[in-house]
Amino acid sequence: xxxxxILTIPLISLFFTSPxxxxxxxxxxxxxxxxxxxxxxxxxxxxxxxxxxxxKNKREYRKRYIDAVKRGGLIIPTIKExxxxxxxxxxxxxxxxxxxxxxPEARSRTGAGGLWQFTVNTxxxxxxxHVGRDLDERYDPIRSTDSAIKYLYKMxxxxxxxxxxxxxxxxxxxxxxxxxxxxxxKDLGTLISSRHGHIKAETRKYIQKVLLMAMIGENYLxxxxxxxxxxxxxxxxxxITPVKVRSGDSLARISKVLNxxxxxLKKINAHLKNGKVPYRHGYTVNIxxxxxxxxxxxxxxxxxxxxINQYNLYAQR
Numbered sequence: 001x002x003x004x005x006i007l008t009i010p011l012i013s014l015f016f017t018s019p020x021x022x023x024x025x026x027x028x029x030x031x032x033x034x035x036x037x038x039x040x041x042x043x044x045x046x047x048x049x050x051x052x053x054x055x056k057n058k059r060e061y062r063k064r065y066i067d068a069v070k071r072g073g074l075i076i077p078t079i080k081e082x083x084x085x086x087x088x089x090x091x092x093x094x095x096x097x098x099x100x101x102x103x104p105e106a107r108s109r110t111g112a113g114g115l116w117q118f119t120v121n122t123x124x125x126x127x128x129x130h131v132g133r134d135l136d137e138r139y140d141p142i143r144s145t146d147s148a149i150k151y152l153y154k155m156x157x158x159x160x161x162x163x164x165x166x167x168x169x170x171x172x173x174x175x176x177x178x179x180x181x182x183x184x185x186k187d188l189g190t191l192i193s194s195r196h197g198h199i200k201a202e203t204r205k206y207i208q209k210v211l212l213m214a215m216i217g218e219n220y221l222x223x224x225x226x227x228x229x230x231x232x233x234x235x236x237x238x239x240i241t242p243v244k245v246r247s248g249d250s251l252a253r254i255s256k257v258l259n260x261x262x263x264x265l266k267k268i269n270a271h272l273k274n275g276k277v278p279y280r281h282g283y284t285v286n287i288x289x290x291x292x293x294x295x296x297x298x299x300x301x302x303x304x305x306x307x308i309n310q311y312n313l314y315a316q317r
């Protein structure tokens with residue numbers, strides 16, 4: 001009897017490690033790191049629904065990944081640096097990738113906006129972001145990312161699990177807590193089961209999408225022949241730095257001072273709806289970190305230091 005049990009152990013192991021899951025493990029060796037960062041049991045890689053999701057969507061999501069990274073040249077290093085400084089795993093930037101594909105100006109059909117797709121209520125009431133016709137700080141890469149990090153921490157304090165927090169980012173804390181009571185477990189495989197329907201289909205897809213994007217992006221760390229994920233870390237090492245400017249100044253003038261394309265300056269200042277700085281004392285405009293020295297020489301130095309002081313909030317180099 002004991003001999004039979006010994007023989008069945010490897011057989012059972014082989015049975016549950018199907019060729020499909022073996023393919024995922026070899027194709028995405030980053031899975032272990034990614035699942036750990038999201039507080040997911042590593043055995044989730046063998047979940048049939050997730051395996052099916054990966055095989056069905058990996059090709060399309062690789063294309064989306066490439067497009068998003070190309071779009072996020074200045075934004076990605078900034079988000080990563082802010083996450084490092086606020087002691088949260090940089091893998092959570094994949095939430096922003098899924099939410100907006102790194103388009104600061106992104107707007108949903110329901111009116112959510114910016115990199116992190118904040119609603120008006122969440123942005124203005126929860127984080128005191130100004131939301132108005134001429135100024136909407138949900139579209140500011142710096143202010144919205146700072147708010148998103150605080151939001152993630154707040155939800156995680158309630159749920160005490162990063163994958164549950166990620167799901168709550170899609171449907172809310174109350175939705176996730178109701179699902180947990182309904183399912184009677186925190187097991188992710190049970191929660192995403194389409195057969196049981198413990199949580200809405202959109203959220204089931206959402207968490208799988210974030211995990212797959214993260215596996216694609218982090219894969220280069222574990223496979224020397226995978227250069228796709230390295231795009232995120234090598235395509236553009238520049239970042240964003242906020243600098244103080246005069247109230248009422250225009251992005252058009254600042255772009256000329258910095259000798260840069262107006263398109264890129266507007267992209268990282270999508271919150272300035274009319275292309276002008278609001279009439280508020282000490283308001284900041286985002287510029288590429290590589291342009292800070294030029295800004296000091298050509299712009300800040302032309303005013304009294306007590307009036308215009310360049311300062312670097314996050315991306316000092």
